[in-house]
Amino acid sequence: MVALTNLDDLLEDQLKDLYNAEGQLLKALPKMAKAANEPELKQAFERHTEETREHINRLEQVFEAIGAKPKGKTCLAMKGLIEEAQEVLQEDAEPAVRDAALIAAAQRVEHYEIAGYGTVRTYAKTLGHDDAAKLLQKTLDEEGRTDKMLTQLAETCVNQAAEMGGEEEEEEEA
Ligand code: FE
Numbered sequence: 084m085v086a087l088t089n090l091d092d093l094l095e096d097q098l099k100d101l102y103n104a105e106g107q108l109l110k111a112l113p114k115m116a117k118a119a120n121e122p123e124l125k126q127a128f129e130r131h132t133e134e135t136r137e138h139i140n141r142l143e144q145v146f147e148a149i150g151a152k153p154k155g156k157t158c159l160a161m162k163g164l165i166e167e168a169q170e171v172l173q174e175d176a177e178p179a180v181r182d183a184a185l186i187a188a189a190q191r192v193e194h195y196e197i198a199g200y201g202t203v204r205t206y207a208k209t210l211g212h213d214d215a216a217k218l219l220q221k222t223l224d225e226e227g228r229t230d231k232m233l234t235q236l237a238e239t240c241v242n243q244a245a246e247m248g249g250e251e252e253e254e255e256e257a
Pocket residue numbers: 105134135138196222226
């Protein structure tokens with residue numbers, strides 16, 4: 084017998100992946116907040132840590148709504164994305180350059196989540212799980228907002244500071 088016989092099975096399987104992915108992210112985000120130099124970026128990571136907690140709660144509600152038990156299944160993609168983020172943290176970098184690299188890593192994570200939530204939202208809709216679809220849409224919207232906010236932070240302050248590199252600080256010392 085195949086493990087995935089229909090869209091219901093696939094929905095549950097994909098939810099397990101997201102549940103595990105969010106759990107991994109919940110542990111990684113505080114480290115990214117700690118490593119961020121720009122106060123606004125630090126705040127953005129802290130805020131998204133709280134949102135991520137809520138995403139996990141919401142996924143538990145979604146499992147319940149489709150009559151399944153909340154369970155995770157190791158998400159290898161998130162594991163890799165977080166490993167890449169951690170590589171950035173181990174690198175000796177100018178603070179603004181590190182911020183830019185943290186944003187790059189975080190946006191990869193958000194795009195991965197956006198793809199995942201878009202998929203399960205659509206499956207839930209197709210299967211008539213309207214309450215689940217609404218909950219998933221809510222999270223999808225928040226991931227989208229986080230992604231846009233990171234773009235804004237990059238464009239308004241971080242990238243320019245990174246372009247300057249260590250120059251700015253040297254000038255202040257002179
Ligand atoms: Fe999330």
